[in-house]
Amino acid sequence: MISLIAFLGNMGREYERTRHNAAWIAADRLDICAGISWQHKFRGLYGRFPATVTGGQAVHALKPETYMNLSGEAVGELAQFFKIPPAEILIVHDELELPSAAISLKWSGGLGGHNGLRSVKAALGTADFWRLRIGIGRPGGKKSSSAEHPDIAGYVLSSFSQEEFTLLDTALPKLNPLFTALITERKEPQALLPAWTKILPGISA
Template identity: 50%
Template sequence: MDWLIAGLGNPGPDYAKTRHNAGFCFVQELAQRHQASWRLEKAWKTELARFAIGGYDLLVLQPQDFMNRSGAPVQAAAAFFKIPPARILVVHDELDLPPGVARFKWSGGHGGHNGLRDLDRALGTRDYWRLRIGIGHPGHKDRVVGYVLARPGATEEAEIHAAIDRSLGVLDDFLAGRADAAMKTLHSE
């Protein structure tokens, strides 16, 4: 495997269309575009799909434990396939970006995101790639939990999906080691 792409979210129909599941939406769309099927890997508590893009073999995950326990499934899959953290792309919702905006980021802190906090712990490093899908902020920290676990309005949902679509449009460049080109295109939109 050349790359592991993990979409973060919460499993189950109650969370399927919530803001917090932007990472799941990304990997689901990616797999659908490449006609890949998902299978449950019970030992790792994840759904996974395997396919290639531009000659790069991908392992794509949707951890099936809750967001704050995303690290173990990603770490287990990465260890089994011998994928180093530098070849992991974690796709997640981002409160600090408005809907419609997506940004690649190398390394850094978790910014209060419990999925990233758990990944940092499980991987033993912060040195992995992130794709941050903007969902906006409710305005006050006391409203964050209800906000991320709610479904966005129609306009916001369309903006989030547009950001996912633009991100998928630069993924080939990113996977081929042209992260600067991918970021320049994505970050200028």
């Protein structure tokens, strides 16, 4: 079971609609997050999922306000305070290696150059935590001064197109049952995948 879901992003109005804020956009659109009373705590916006949603279990939610590169400071502080092991933590983040609005549930593994994940790993002392990856695709025609190297930093900090927002608005509500299962069922998240890949073909391991 998952005891902490952390949505990685950047604070500030200028970042609200950017690709790097895909997880915060998801948190704002998921019905399962609607009952959370957010408060400034643990270096971010902190809350708990309502007991009526979790079946009485304490499940925490966090949107770090440290900026992406230091997300682990907030996640680590909360995890230490509530003594939550890394295996019960789910990090929701944007993912360059997936097409726009594709969803992947992943356990441990590499960090894919994601600075937020790198910070979380440093704070927890391990990469053995869960990730829910929201695809943002790789930059197409957007290149840096070198035609051979895409401007990744500029791309992730640029705004979603309207077409991409439409894809997210279609994909994200379908995640509500999956999130409910992750925070209520006393199973390893990996055990949920076979059933959920049939219900939501966009979900992968």
